[in-house]
Amino acid sequence: MSQPKSKLLIVLAFFSIYVIWGSTYLLNKIAVMELPPFMLASIRFTVAGILIFGIAKTMGISIKITKKQLLNTMVAGFLFLTFGNGVVVWALKYVDSGFAALEISAQPLVILILMRILQGKKIQPMSLIGVALGIVGIYLLVSQKQIIAQENSILGMIMIFACMLSWAYGSLFVGKADLPNNYFINTGYQMFTGGIMLFIASLAFGERWSTPNVWSLDVQISMVLLIVFGSIVAFTSFNYLLKAVSPEKVATSTYVNPIVALFLGWYFLDEAITVQSVLAAVILLTGVYFINTKKKLVLFSRFNRKQV
Template structure:
């Protein structure tokens, strides 16, 4: 994701990642044979329409290597979805901080190896500006340790596609922060795509409530 952001605006990246619940639903159907509820199917269709509106903008896909960045983000989504299904059922240590630590340690080794293979330049954190250092510290504490541990915890209690709806708020925040601090443009089509996409994910998240309501009404009738 971080690598892809050199080619893709943060708002676009967050909006694309907001389709994560849709990807998990499809994998649950393909890999586990679970039936997708009608309201979830509606949510998937709406989400696909939202993604299409998002990526079809000429001012977004016209940039150099933008499609490469978007392709990398999609691969991240696919691997994240597959791993979420695995973690939800795997026999892992009961300590969720240990689970998070193992995953981050493995990821760190992979990223260091990849960085060396593509010849990236390295620098020490002491050479970075204070704003970068504070941002890194914030991401380590809140974005990684707390958020990722909570994600692993919820995967054992809630269906994976519902846990993935943690991405609801990401597009809105990313678009606003990108506009506020990075002078990124929020187009009308981006705003419409965001509304449509989040509406699709909303349908996925509310399917159980709708099922309970239908059962209640059928009993009364």
């Protein structure tokens, strides 16, 4: 049986993926300047998964799942965390945290296109406008000379886009897959398996590991916040919302994430906010609004009642 939907839980979950996830760009940027990216992400998710299992044990919640559910959580863990997050953390070595958040704000556009390709769902005229605006916004964002001139910045942009594809497909996969009914346990398995795969990736790339006692205080604090809030709280909320509402609605977190990330990156890391970046943000977020709005163009609504 599926768990009942609670309006309060949905509101709190949206706040979590809106604001908390917006701050993780800053936290990851701080940590990745000192730690290898796959090591950072591996520790974050593996520890979060273990903590979730420990909390479940003390609460008397069973962590038993079927083999099929284990396989599905591993697939989701790879799409969301091993590749979808681990590579973003790697890319943050070469691009600003606010820039990464802005690029990822095009996530609803990618989900919409994948839903059209993989599920055959037609695109509303309003959403078509959103797609067009999204393309323009992305172009304005990535075409800035001061950003392109940075070493490996183009590679970072490309890899972030690949992560967006991974997250988009993962969102559609999770919406249909047989996963543990308990969202907390579901998160735990995705975190743990995703963290183990990141550990393997870290070894494969020859990263040098270190213990927390040699990290700076800023990195230690960032890691704790990433594990507790960015991983356990926000990702549990994310998995809950993917079952409680549609993937397109979950993707609206991209309205707020870039604004939070831009402000925090500017305030704490002195990251530049260019006029072109602001213009790109306005166009991108307007496009996201058009993609997710339930309103229809009057001219087409009479003829497109069955479109989604």
